[in-house]
Amino acid sequence: MNQPLPPGAPARQAALRLLDAVLRRGETIEQAAGRALASIRADNDRALARAIAAEVLRHLPDLDALIDSATRARLPDDAKARFALRIALAQMLALGTPGHAAIATVLPLVDGGPRKLVHGVFGTLSRREVTLPDPPTLPAATAERWRGQWGGGVAAAAARAMATPPPLDLTLKSGDGPEGRELLPGHRRLPRGAAIPDLPGYDAGAWWVQDIAASLPARLLGPGNGFAIDACAAPGGKTMQLAAAGWTVTAIDIAESRLARLRANLERTGLSAEVVAGDATSWRPSAPADAVLIDAPCSATGIFRRHPDVIHRVQPVLIDQMADLQRHLLAHAAGWLRKGGRMVYATCSLERAEGEEQVAAFLSANRGFAIDPIRADELPAGIAPAPEDWVRILPGALEEAGGCDGFFIARFVRAG
Numbered sequence: 001m002n003q004p005l006p007p008g009a010p011a012r013q014a015a016l017r018l019l020d021a022v023l024r025r026g027e028t029i030e031q032a033a034g035r036a037l038a039s040i041r042a043d044n045d046r047a048l049a050r051a052i053a054a055e056v057l058r059h060l061p062d063l064d065a066l067i068d069s070a071t072r073a074r075l076p077d078d079a080k081a082r083f084a085l086r087i088a089l090a091q092m093l094a095l096g097t098p099g100h101a102a103i104a105t106v107l108p109l110v111d112g113g114p115r116k117l118v119h120g121v122f123g124t125l126s127r128r129e130v131t132l133p134d135p136p137t138l139p140a141a142t143a144e145r146w147r148g149q150w151g152g153g154v155a156a157a158a159a160r161a162m163a164t165p166p167p168l169d170l171t172l173k174s175g176d177g178p179e180g181r182e183l184l185p186g187h188r189r190l191p192r193g194a195a196i197p198d199l200p201g202y203d204a205g206a207w208w209v210q211d212i213a214a215s216l217p218a219r220l221l222g223p224g225n226g227f228a229i230d231a232c233a234a235p236g237g238k239t240m241q242l243a244a245a246g247w248t249v250t251a252i253d254i255a256e257s258r259l260a261r262l263r264a265n266l267e268r269t270g271l272s273a274e275v276v277a278g279d280a281t282s283w284r285p286s287a288p289a290d291a292v293l294i295d296a297p298c299s300a301t302g303i304f305r306r307h308p309d310v311i312h313r314v315q316p317v318l319i320d321q322m323a324d325l326q327r328h329l330l331a332h333a334a335g336w337l338r339k340g341g342r343m344v345y346a347t348c349s350l351e352r353a354e355g356e357e358q359v360a361a362f363l364s365a366n367r368g369f370a371i372d373p374i375r376a377d378e379l380p381a382g383i384a385p386a387p388e389d390w391v392r393i394l395p396g397a398l399e400e401a402g403g404c405d406g407f408f409i410a411r412f413v414r415a416g
Contacts (some may be wrong), residue, residue, distance in 0.1 A: 009109065011105075014036050016080075018033065021036060021396075023313075057308040059094055061136070061140070063085075063086045063132075065137075067086070067089070067125075069125075080114060081118050084107075085106075103119065110257075128334070132217055135162060143159075144353075149351070153396070154401075158304070161304075161395050166404075167190060167402040168191070169206060170210070171215050171241060173208075173240070173244050177200070177206055183212050183401065184212065184380045187380075196209060199220045211404055212346065213302075213397075214295075214405060221242065224242065224248070225290060226289075226290030227288075227290050227291075228290060228291040229249075229250050229336055230242060230273075231280040231292065231294045232253055232280055232329075233275075234255060235262055240271050242274050243266075250274045250285065252275075259275055262275060280294075281328055282336065289336045289337055290342075291342050294330065294346065296330075297322060298349040299322050300348050303348050303405045305403065305416055306405075307406065314390050323351075323354050331366070334366050341414050342372055344368075344409065344411050346408065346410075348406065349407055356390075359388075362412075368415055369412045369413070370413055371388070371390065373385065374410075374411055382400075391407070392407075
């Protein structure tokens with residue numbers, strides 16, 4: 001019969017399960033969280049497990065380099081001893097946990113010889129007084145892909161962005177909200193670490209959490225003037241933006257579980273939208289739309305600062321799969337729009353296949369559509385339209401203000 005784990009160890013065991021799901025099965029932390037955290041009841045322990053897993057992923061190449069420097073034979077990537085050492089070192093070097101507590105809470109996760117190995121390697125590294133490099137080292141495959149697309153400066157900026165979790169961005173429903181930095185009207189940026197439900201205006205639904213870059217696609221449709229469709233809408237930030245701007249909104253998403261969160265967000269903010277569970281690649285509206293917003297499913301490599309799992313699990317095959325889905329979605333959604341209507345296509349991706357290449361293919365296949373130029377005065381200072389009149393947000397944008405997610409945004413007008 002298994003002995004119960006000592007205090008502190010269950011949260012580390014949950015962190016190990018999260019890491020195993022990401023690194024071995026290619027899942028996101030969100031996909032894995034339900035199973036990995038099922039046995040953890042206390043909110044602070046659940047948060048700790050997530051924080052440990054995130055810091056391991058943020059610093060994984062550097063943690064592994066430290067481990068390899070202290071072992072005679074390289075531990076397999078999926079060895080439990082390596083996972084335990086990653087967790088212990090991330091606690092001590094990134095989260096500030098005292099060394100004795102960091103090792104004591106992971107040793108119960110391994111047995112026999114591996115336990116002695118973990119204890120010995122951790123002790124060796126502690127005596128060396130090792131540190132993590134600043135900025136962290138990106139995974140080699142990710143760094144090579146981004147250097148190939150954008151150059152070494154962007155890859156270096158991405159590494160700097162990995163160093164710390166991002167600040168907290170809020171979109172305001174009507175102009176009132178917590179005090180903070182205003183990068184655009186109706187936006188507030190607060191230091192990270194704020195307890196979201198405790199901030200002024202949360203219960204009243206005066207705002208919602210949304211990165212400044214993620215807020216741009218809905219802004220670019222302007223004030224409400226008719227019927228708008230928000231495709232792939234959950235969890236609802238862009239739906240709420242459109243509704244607050246005066247649009248009559250239909251929000252569609254294929255995942256009923258995610259729509260539950262969208263409905264809860266609408267209820268909290270007192271905003272209204274028709275919510276539809278359906279596949280946007282086949283669904284059709286009952287009438288032509290004046291505006292269409294497609295925040296398309298993608299590899300999500302642009303949100304690596306807050307979701308560091310993406311830089312480890314996203315491979316070229318997934319990027320190709322997402323790009324194919326985006327092509328189908330764009331082609332189908334083009335038929336929803338009335339003549340003279342506008343459509344915004346966006347992805348939180350740093351991959352050309354999920355941005356620039358999509359626009360070229362779409363315009364070639366849809367002669368009735370043209371680029372509707374995005375103007376500099378529609379964007380925050382520090383983000384500018386590309387020469388092609390779309391927006392490509394790369395690591396390094398707004399760096400002095402705390403950075404932002406990576407995004408691609410293009411706006412089209414249907415002329416015929």
